[in-house]
Amino acid sequence: MRRTKEETAETRDALLDAAETVFLRRGVARATLEEIAREAGMTRGAIYWHFSNKEAIYAAMLERVRLPLLETELQDAALDDPFGMLERFAEQALARIARDERIRHIHIIVMLRRERLPGHTEMADIERDMRGHFAMALRECFRRAQSLGLLRDGIPPERAARAYQGLLIGLIYIGIQDTDAFRLYDDGLEMMRDLLAGYRAD
Structure with a gap:
């Protein structure tokens, strides 16, 4: 089932919210994509759908x-x-x-x-x-x-x-x-x- 634009935008925003939380807690250099995905309750694949790195x-x-x-x-x-x-x-x-x-x-x-x-x-x-x-x-x-x-x-x-x-x-x-x-x-x-x-x- 294809996601709507609204759902895609919500997922992207949730990943950014999670990244901000992890960056604030761990620092940008030490933060990993795995931690960001876990904080968002998603997989690393969801991250790579929206962001290259x-x-x-x-x-x-x-x-x-x-x-x-x-x-x-x-x-x-x-x-x-x-x-x-x-x-x-x-x-x-x-x-x-x-x-x-x-x-x-x-x-x-x-x-x-x-x-x-x-x-x-x-x-x-x-x-x-x-x-x-x-x-x-x-x-x-x-x-x-x-x-x-x-x-x-x-x-x-x-x-x-x-x-x-x-x-x-x-x-x-x-x-x-x-x-x-x-x-x-x-x-x-x-x-x-x-x-x-x-x-x-x-």
């Missing part, structure tokens, strides 16, 4: 975070308020991680459970591609701000984009480790606003 599972896991965040107004070619867009993006990103346990777990996996081992270049390439995609969207925002006369003189859009990206990633890294002393949403958002205020033209 562990790297493909990892990439799909990241896509579940990437799509809601990067397909936003940041990439809108008709930006009229780039600084407002950048602030709202930071607010949405920090709120999602602070308040959504699953999304927070994925960031913990990427930042703390994905061991950087020799030979795992495919996963590093996946992460590099995501960072590059994000950096490109940010550069376009700051270039738009510059074209509108909103970016402070002497600040290259590329440098502003890197500073924004670096601060946001750093805040997330601190926030997922030091939940008692650092309020990711409240404190982090204020710091992002401080950065943007420093780049606004007077």
Whole structure:
């Protein structure tokens, strides 16, 4: 009996849920496809129906975070308020991680459970591609701000984009480790606003 598209999608989602659980518990390098299949209550054959290897599972896991965040107004070619867009993006990103346990777990996996081992270049390439995609969207925002006369003189859009990206990633890294002393949403958002205020033209 042929599976429906809905059943196929449900199976794929269940495998990704299981992979996230195993990656969080064991780390990506030590996790095996057998463990992921067992966590999902399925066979390894079910995994290979949807994913070619562990790297493909990892990439799909990241896509579940990437799509809601990067397909936003940041990439809108008709930006009229780039600084407002950048602030709202930071607010949405920090709120999602602070308040959504699953999304927070994925960031913990990427930042703390994905061991950087020799030979795992495919996963590093996946992460590099995501960072590059994000950096490109940010550069376009700051270039738009510059074209509108909103970016402070002497600040290259590329440098502003890197500073924004670096601060946001750093805040997330601190926030997922030091939940008692650092309020990711409240404190982090204020710091992002401080950065943007420093780049606004007077």
